[in-house]
Amino acid sequence: MSLFIGMMSGTSLDGVDGVLVDFWAGATRTMSSAHLPFPAALRAELMALQAASENELEREGLAANELAKVYAECVRLLLEKGGMKAADVRAAGVHGQTIRHRPELGFTRQTNNPALLAELCGIDIIADFRSRDIAAGGQGAPLVPAFHQDMFGEKGKTRVLANVGGIGNITVLGADGGVSGFDTGPGNVLMDLWIGRHKGQDYDADGAWAASGKEVPGLMQVLLSEPYFAQPAPKSTGRDLFHATWLDKQLKGFESAAPEDVMHTLTRLTALTLADAIKAASSGRVDGVYLCGGGAYNGTLKGMLSAELGDTVKVKSTEALGVPPNHVEAMAFAWLAHRFDERRAGNLPAVTGARGDRILGALYPR
Ligand SMILES: Nc1ncnc2c1ncn2[C@@H]1O[C@H](COP(=O)(O)OP(=O)(O)OP(=O)(O)O)[C@@H](O)[C@H]1O
Ligand SMILES: [Mg+2]
Numbered sequence: 492m493s494l495f496i497g498m499m500s501g502t503s504l505d506g507v508d509g510v511l512v513d514f515w516a517g518a519t520r521t522m523s524s525a526h527l528p529f530p531a532a533l534r535a536e537l538m539a540l541q542a543a544s545e546n547e548l549e550r551e552g553l554a555a556n557e558l559a560k561v562y563a564e565c566v567r568l569l570l571e572k573g574g575m576k577a578a579d580v581r582a583a584g585v586h587g588q589t590i591r592h593r594p595e596l597g598f599t600r601q602t603n604n605p606a607l608l609a610e611l612c613g614i615d616i617i618a619d620f621r622s623r624d625i626a627a628g629g630q631g632a633p634l635v636p637a638f639h640q641d642m643f644g645e646k647g648k649t650r651v652l653a654n655v656g657g658i659g660n661i662t663v664l665g666a667d668g669g670v671s672g673f674d675t676g677p678g679n680v681l682m683d684l685w686i687g688r689h690k691g692q693d694y695d696a697d698g699a700w701a702a703s704g705k706e707v708p709g710l711m712q713v714l715l716s717e718p719y720f721a722q723p724a725p726k727s728t729g730r731d732l733f734h735a736t737w738l739d740k741q742l743k744g745f746e747s748a749a750p751e752d753v754m755h756t757l758t759r760l761t762a763l764t765l766a767d768a769i770k771a772a773s774s775g776r777v778d779g780v781y782l783c784g785g786g787a788y789n790g791t792l793k794g795m796l797s798a799e800l801g802d803t804v805k806v807k808s809t810e811a812l813g814v815p816p817n818h819v820e821a822m823a824f825a826w827l828a829h830r831f832d833e834r835r836a837g838n839l840p841a842v843t844g845a846r847g848d849r850i851l852g853a854l855y856p857r
Pocket of ligand 1: 499500502503504505506508654655656657658679693694695696697698783784785786788789790817820
């Protein structure tokens with residue numbers, strides 16, 4: 492029983508990424524993968540639930556049920572593609588959809604109905620990975636660094652994993668085995684918002700629209716004045732901070748800027764804040780920066796990040812380490828389910844700020 496499923500649906504709200512992974516004998520072998528976009532109505536409701544609204548308790552319950560059905564369909568696809576049955580799978584680690592992340596208030600909420608999911612797919616479900624770390628005084632995020640260390644760490648090499656989902660986060664794997672990491676700020680979330688508003692597209696494919704623009708004079712300074720960027724780690728963020736209202740506030744006085752120039756500047760904001768974080772957290776030599784998450788497919792962003800880091804630092808995608816960038820986060824949740832199964836800790840207190848190692852997640856038996 493070494494087969495685990497991991498499913499992630501992140502801040503971008505683009506849908507569910509799933510992987511079926513075999514952890515047999517300490518190896519990590521991907522048997523199948525799937526991506527399911529959210530039905531438009533579910534996406535709109537999950538987006539609306541990011542902020543306070545009318546009758547949200549009932550609406551969250553209903554959205555969680557719909558979400559569980561998308562996860563169940565993802566499981567079905569993973570099993571079919573991997574030629575496996577539900578009974579072959581030890582457990583599925585399911586992130587849920589973040590609708591509030593307020594570690595400073597002592598809670599985070601990933602909506603989901605893991606009981607329904609267990610019922611629908613007949614697999615043990617491990618859910619709610621973040622709450623225990625917060626209960627132990629941590630941020631509950633990022634949780635992927637422990638997996639990054641296990642999967643990509645190499646003695647004597649300093650590697651940086653930069654995950655660009657809705658939010659950006661980095662993991663610095665030190666040559667000495669030390670690990671640090673935190674959320675850097677917006678990944679794709681502002682870019683997606685901007686291109687959605689102006690062109691009705693979900694995202695800027697390969698960063699082509701951003702590349703057609705140039706930087707808006709003075710805007711970067713305003714964007715960078717957001718206190719989050721200067722805050723010391725441990726820190727984590729989400730749509731609770733980086734939302735449309737935040738962006739509109741920063742853009743006051745820049746209303747006449749061309750939309751493609753704003754797009755260019757927002758893309759560079761992600762690159763710049765990632766680069767600054769990488770420089771600060773690695774204090775010196777970095778053997779390689781590896782991009783993952785959907786932002787790894789944004790050539791303009793990758794170029795901007797390279798330019799910020801300078802010639803001596805190579806920016807690649809995790810593909811160079813053998814893992815497709817869009818599999819990494821889902822694999823992390825399969826790995827976290829595996830850790831839970833072994834009753835081993837999933838958090839890194841040095842990253843999240845928790846008081847100690849904690850077993851993460853809750854089990855909903857098949
Ligand atoms: N070809 C592409 N070109 C540019 N951007 C892309 C491309 N493909 C995906 N993206 C971006 O990646 C986003 C999805 O990335 P991903 O699924 O990693 O984010 P996420 O769901 O927020 O995950 P997480 O919160 O776990 O990091 C899309 O919303 C889009 O902005
Ligand atoms: Mg996603």
